[in-house]
Amino acid sequence: MSLKLHTIIASTRPGRVGPSVGKWFNEYAGEHGKFEPVLVDLADFNLPLFDEPEHPMRQNYKNSHTKAWAESVKSADAFVFVTPEYNYGPPPSLLNALNYLSLEWNYAPAGFVSYGGISGGLRAVQVEKQIVTTLKMMPIPEGVPMPMVFQNLDENGNLNPIDIYKTSAATMLDELYKWAEVLKPLRAQRKSPATKAAA
Template structure:
């Protein structure tokens, strides 16, 4: 079984990412190939990167970094739930990515993107570039939720349409395939 971490990238008050992540997590949790874990950057409350050593060394000095490292190291695959701020990923997500190095490496990633008319497509491209630099394996599959607020009910819960649900399952299939191969490779290297 693969540990699939669903990382909520926005920490803004009133953010829509929590409801989109909840929707996707419900789908992923029903897939027997995965153990799901939600990683909410708002709950972690990481300060601006404050480690004195380069992340590749994994010589962390702060408890918040050590805790974050342990969390991310458990993941076998990542789904980033992200919106778009000024054509890029949210600053909190970039900060979290920059905190670590080897913990991300050799693992597949996809995105569930939500936002306005563009559905955060530019943020996903930004995220993929950062993922490559961190040696993650960005996959093409993903879910796009343009004008996502129109898909929220009166309680603020997001409800995906049939196309988004199909895309979520396609993404999970690909993450399972790549995740299994890459996990076996990591284990063989130990």
């Protein structure tokens, strides 16, 4: 069975560039051929500010939006976060989505496609890498930064990928696949505290 890669569009605001970037990367991942690619848009889940009464590690979710998000995340073997940079940091929508869950993220590798102005979103990625490690994810060094991304959008807002985007994406996908394969046994052992106690 092929490994499932979720490309997560992190920005949820109107007028965002994320869907164009995410769509291109998801299609490129399909052409790359090592993963089953799935495009995930955070905006579709409409997550409010974290509103679960219990700690996510308990997985005793009360809200339908949390249950839907948990089902999506736990079905993936690897993640690529398509992220802008807000004030030198991650978009709040992504931080909120990460905080909603705990065990579902464990032992999955994570890559980053970042975009923005001159920094290409790299300052946001540095913060995001620190955060995902607390969720027992493996953020890989390889990434796809897109400085001055607006210069590479056509009149309809679609991304015209330059060669460095493609070569960077291929390198990142190769590395993601290695980590997704080697971490597969650990992902198979993920259990909630209640399940462990009953075992």
